[in-house]
Amino acid sequence: MKKDYLLWRYHFLKVFGVGFLLIVGFLQFVYTDQHDFVLVDSPKDFYEDELKANRYPIGIPGDDKPAVIFSQSYLRGNRLFLFATHEYQFGDSKLEEEIVLYTSLDQGETWSDRQVLPILGGEPCPSITKRGTILITTRLLAADVRNTLGYTHSYLYRSTDNLKTIEQIQINAEFFPQIMEGIPETVEDRLQTAQNRISLRREFLSAKANEDSKGVETIAEQEKPTIVDLEELSSPDELALENVRSQRRKRRIGTSRDLMKNVEGVETIAERGKPAIVDLEELSSPDELALENVRSQRRKRRIGTSRDLMELIGERESTVDFLPVGALQKWVLTSRNVLELTDGSLILGVSMPNGIDYLWKSFNEGKTWDTTMLCDFEGVDPNRVNHPFFGGGVFWQPTNRDLLVLAPVNSDLFPVENHQTLVTDLNQSERLVVFRSEDLGRNWRKESELGGDYGGMYPGLIRLHGGKLLLTFTLMDSKQPLDLWAIVGRERPFGFDFDFQYDRLILSRKTSEGKKNNAGFGSTQQIGDGKFITSYSYQGIDKKTHLEIVEWILPLVSRRSAGF
Structure with a gap:
């Protein structure tokens, strides 16, 4: 009897083990089928349709919307800082978002333990100056249990010692009296x-x-x-x-x-x-x-x-x-980056409803700010705008020292030429548009079409060697496949050129075909000649968000550089 029991147990464990390995292998094949490469969609200048890459999971389930910066210092050493948001849901539609930090001292090979930063808000957008000052913008949702103002507003955090100490500036509607506190007085x-x-x-x-x-x-x-x-x-x-x-x-x-x-x-x-x-x-x-x-x-x-x-x-x-009723619904959002200009000053965009946009300036590494510059966008009716131009935008300064902002805008105000306007309130109808200022940021006008389609948002822009640029953006559910994309462009004296038709790098592709799960939200840093590290998030089979790091290599030689 005992012998039969042991034999039955042996066969059961054997079958169970084999089945478990088969299931794990199948899931790995389905959900990590691009483990060691980055896809090149419609290759033209690239020799191959795949780029070598390595992917590493990081963090815990629930971490979302990562952003990474690269701090280089001879005294402190080189460090990668990875920021992410983790959301906790409560009753009555209340929530709390915390910002977590992971640090790498070996260019992304290994990462530190999870650290919760003592700052408010979510969706951290970090920037770093040439002197090593770290500036982080966040937004605190109206539903956050720590929000005492009752509306969504933003924060600017500053650190000069690699986040050992952090300074805070609250960016709220009270800084800008155009946003009404209640019903206008008679x-x-x-x-x-x-x-x-x-x-x-x-x-x-x-x-x-x-x-x-x-x-x-x-x-x-x-x-x-x-x-x-x-x-x-x-x-x-x-x-x-x-x-x-x-x-x-x-x-x-x-x-x-x-x-x-x-x-x-x-x-x-x-x-x-x-x-x-x-x-x-x-x-x-x-x-x-x-x-x-x-x-x-x-x-x-x-x-x-x-x-x-x-x-x-x-x-x-x-x-x-005579501000419209929409102005009473307050929110204050900031640009995705703090840009260091050629003269060493810093700029930050701050946006509110009805087309109210301010350009903050600092001349002392972000310690104090001039908040008084109210911006004007040519040909834009403020009464039709309830979307931020600077909020979610990325600033850039070309070599001619103009100012550019790459901003996600709604399709009803800026439809794609020869395309049908998407009638929806969802951010999937957004697209990327470039505005230019020739007077240090006071007046802006729309530039010629960048070339993208609907669904592009959360842009990121970095300068590469040899006059090249890398544009990353999240592609939402108006077009497949979803997740995080990138395009290599050329820098010009007046700005930049990108070709959205060819050589599109699909940095992440975790969302299955036909599904509309939001994923991507990543950023990229160059950590060596041709070597890049990109962070992104995705929704797993457990219905929770997960973080992942991909290290990939951009070929130094392409058909264009080789003269083909």
């Missing part, structure tokens, strides 16, 4: 409020004049009088702001006007006593921010008197009065 309510503020301001000035006549110790200590001309303060916003600034003068805090005078007429960074920035701590109320934006426009239009200013303020108030 004209009568605004006039009543203005009268009250003017009365309070006059009382404040008379009391302040008496106080200033007693409190000044020496003339040298008082750089400018504290009494402000009432004729200059012609709007309620200015009157309210002067009250705040008077308190700050007591604390010997400079104002944005002081900073602007310091840089007036200065052309080079070396000649500046201070960069032309506005301290974020100073602009702490909507009134201050509204006035700073008005003064920025005033300087641009060379408005010298308060009478001239009244016209500009009237234009602004009429715009705010």
